[in-house]
Amino acid sequence: MTIGVVDYGIGNLLSVCRAVAVCGGNVKVLSTPAEVPAVDRLVVPGVGAFGDCAAALRDQGFWEPVVAFAASERPFLGICVGMQMLFDVGLEFGQHQGLGILPGQVVEIDRLRPDGTVRKRPHIGWVGLQRPEGRTWEGTILEGTDEGTKFYFVHTFSAVPEVTSDRLADVDYDGFRVSAAVNRGNVTGTQFHPEKSGPAGLAVVSRFLKQ
């Protein structure tokens, strides 16, 4: 079984690849779009700005193969901006088209807290996951993870899924509801970085390999 990690020139793939490898996965860094259809599982990482990531994905020809992969039955994981790009549109430095795999948009975390004080951005830190009411984690990458388990987040923008049932996990950031993980069928996204979240993160990666 091969786990493909899409290399479209954004950021550090070392940790993602290493996390998959220590969890027993056979990692393949995909530097050309033609390699995408052949893998058994796909990981789309992403750091920086939504528009830059989306442009790089498109310019390097990964856009269609990635959308096609998500439409197959095979497990798909988007991390951080890789999760954000699953949605229709991103509103970071203008309006940018996303992959449109899940309905919704990606918005800036509100500058002010409910009490009027400033909320620090980027949002950086370890936060405990909440399970949205009525959502099960059975059969997802969070199966076996306890509610409240902390994961590492670093972001200024946050996805707002249009369909409630796509929300897999949320976290509260000083009164702002962050969509921490989303899932529909074979497609999953995490706003947090499983590859930077210690043993809890590796457990999520392991679960992804077993899906």
Place this chain on the structure above:
Amino acid sequence: MREPRVIARLDIKSPNVIKGVRLEGLRVVGDPQALATKYYEAGIDELVYMDIVASLYNRNSLEDILRRAAENVFVPLTVGGGVRTVDDVHRLLHSGADKVAVNTAATRDPSLIKAVAERWGSQCMVLSVEAKRIGPGKWEAFTDNGREHTYRDVVEWVQEAASLGAGEILLTSVDQEGTKKGFDIELCRAVTAVVEVPVILSGGMGSLADARAAVKDGGADAIAVAHCFHYDLFSVGQVKEAVA
């Protein structure tokens, strides 16, 4: 709820982790990989590597240290010391760093901050500040382990850097560093009052009360701890509990 992060700071004089007082009088503490692994297993939130020699000669070995860390330490890694150009940043990120801390080069040419933030996002661009108290409620930013003046006022400098895209500030008090006499809380308050990005306070922790004060009184979003961890004065768990 915002939980303050507890970060272990590893000052590197390759191939070792070293520790000094006020960034001087350095002693060898141990092997970077052994310490990184130990702190990771103890539940550390992040690691910061600072190359205190920062010569070009040492670049490769710093990258090796990072690469080894990225092999089995799955928490965010920040690296600083001698980062001069966008190319330096590129190489360090590809060696396993998640964020890069810049001091000297940014004080000489602040546009580097913008260049890094635009290319990799502001979450990647940490401004490192070595602050020395020069009067009541007044601090100057230094470079080269507190030896070189920049003649920049710390409070003004952090605002300029944040406006250029610095996504986080690693604020080291040169006066307190390695003394175990407590963080410079007033410095931290002065900085957190004027920027909207997270501030990591570094330098001087000697007790759990110091850790608490950094967060509760100083408004720090994170603390960087070296001496107390290197010499086993407190466990990672104890410090995390103290700041929670």
